[in-house]
Amino acid sequence: MSTPHIVSPAEYLPRDTADVVRTVRNSRDRSRPLTVHGGDPATDGLTLPDQQTVVSLRRMNAIVDLNLGRRTVRVQAGARLSDIDRRLGAHGLGLPVVGDHRDITAGGFASVGGVSTASHRHGLFIDQIVDLEYVDTDGRIGTCGRTHHTERFHRILGAGGRAGIITALTLDTVQVDKENTWLSTDSHRFLDFDSFVDYAYAEVTRPRDAVLQVGRWVDTAPLKVSRPVIAGQVQLGTVRFGQWSSLYPTAPTRSLRARREVGSRARKSLGAIASATPGKAGMPVRNAAAGAVMFTPKILTLRDAEYLADTVISSSERGPAYRVGVFAPLSNYTSVFYRLHDLFNGHRERTGCFTVISAMTYGVRSPYLRAESAADNLPATDHGLITFTCRLRPHALPSEQLRDIVTGIEEICRSENSIRYESVY
Secondary structure, eight states: OOOOOEEEEEEESSSHHHHHHHHHEEEEEEHOOOESSSOOOHHHHTOOOOOOEEEETTOOOEEEEETTTTTEEEEEOOOOOHHHHHHHHHEEEEESSOOSSTTTHHHHHHHHHOOOTTTTOOOOOOGGEEEEEEEESSSSSEEEESSHHHHHHHHHTTTTTTOOOEEEEEEEEEEEOOOOOEEEEEEESSSSHHHHHHHHHHHHHOOTTOOOEEEEEEEOOOOEEHOOOOOOOOEEEOOOHHHHEEEOOOOHHOOOOOHHHHHHHHHHHOOOOOHOOOOOHHHHHHHHHHHHHSOOSEEHHHHHHTTTTTTTHHHTSSSSSEEEEEEGGGGHHHHHHHHHHHHHOOOOOOOHHHEEEEEEEEOOOOOHHHHHHHHTOOOOOOEEEEEEEEEEEEEESSSSHHHHHHHHHHHHHHHHHHHHEEEEO
């Protein structure tokens, strides 16, 4: 009988579902809180509470079965989506929805729902799950899926691990050659927020045959610079900029292939430098990395496009930030976008708690979200995902103000029939 490998007094590395069962039961018997990680815990240098039990599924990373006839793949929950996708590629298959970071695991993505720039075509990651195995909070093994124990299936998906630990999943795949599917970027840039939102709404509601789509908006606070002679400060103003990118299939020329190679290497190098440069000294490089994401390359492969943000988003968004995501019904999309922007911008103007306010958006056509809406007696409709990332000034967001912001978001979701996305990035 195997036992879960213990890395430290607080961390366990199970190899299979039986190990997870023993760890959960041991944690319950000792009345210790349990935290689950798909891969390496991202503690950012923070120490875990002494009484915390951490279960890392990074050793449960096997691809158990590939059914070419049904186009499904069975994986353990700790398997990285990038590794699964590479294995599928050898058989002319691929995952329809993958995260933009290569370290995202199947169980972790399922626990938060899972969205991507292909969600306007394929919905959420959890829409691709046929069935799953889990361990509940009492240490019991269970299974559920689209056609059996469906209520339990919906309760576990997107629950962030609160309803049970996902240990294995069966996923739908699609027939695609991601290494040799070339995409051309149709980009439109905007200097005012109204035009950006109007264009984003048109593309979210009518994506045509775009393989991927994404819109990004950046709004900076006024930059204050101390005067060298006269007392006081100079205010240099704000930067507001948006881009919408729709990516379509294309046949690449030799010159476009060369441009793709140069651009890909430059972005990876920039991301690596930004990640390695800490503190204020790295801020210009991280801002440049963020800009590299805004300027989507003209041509790239489907696999490149899926992981475009992998080396730059994680570096450019280092540091304290407040993040929120909302699934807005298409009928209320523009209203939700404006109200969220006004909420964050208003707090920034009154207190200076935020510096850069950025937004990302794309369409989501998800059977799961339509079912969730219907269960809440809301119209069963398609949605647009709107995520905001607001960079914080240190110690500038007291708990009272944070409660006001959360209350404001909840009111927007309630009045606009929107669904809060509990975990973004």
